[in-house]
Amino acid sequence: MFDRYLIDAASLHNTGPLDAPTGFAFAAKLGYYRGLGLSMIEELNVSIDGEALPRAAVRFDEGNGPLTLDEMETAYDRRWAFGAPATISVDLPGGFPEGEHTLSLQQKLRISYMPFPSFNFDQKVVKVAA
Template sequence: MFEKYLISEKTFHNVESTGEIIGYNVGLRIPYYRGITLSCVNEINLTINGVSISHDDMTVMVETGSFPYRELSTVINNRWEMTEEAVIFVNAPGGLEAKEHIIEAFVSLRISYQPHPNTGADKKIVKLGTTRKVDKEVIQNDRNY
């Protein structure tokens, strides 16, 4: 239903910490009409310029915290709300080149009253925004990036 809005064009930028580019952020909107707890996220897959991003390199950030992708199934007290972007930090030293990139995203959600997963997929060409400077701890503990 909300697939065409899945990838945010405004939240796509390299992330710098202590003078080095440590990775980049991709903003995603939930492909559902309500918010859900992060433990109900079945899958988030990202592809940048045809290269699949490893889940081991992803950290999912929502208003209430940031979590390594592999821990999402255990996060029962934090939600991805309908009106917020979840920001996926991708650990990629050196980041991405300052140009347009092809982003593909797929999100699968487990909804308690549906017999099948709710999914959304989107593909966009997005220009990399201005690099954001953060403390490395911010990526792990807070959302103010």
């Protein structure tokens, strides 16, 4: 439903030193209309050109400090509100590759009243601003 709004392509940037980036980050929105506790976000899968990046490399920050995906499992007091951008950062030596590439994000969400997880997916052709 809101899948096409998950990735904010204009927010993509490298992280770390300019001459030796250590990763990249982008803003993302939740693909569910009510907001969710962070412990209900089961997966945030990030890939570049169809190549999945390691789960351990992904961090999430809704504005209260970054968490690993494992830490999110027990973040019972934190919430991602609908429409609120959060920062997803990924450790990737050298940063986001030069040129245009397809950035993908899949969210696997546990919704309390649904007997199966909700999967939300977005992909955009992006390029790090020079």
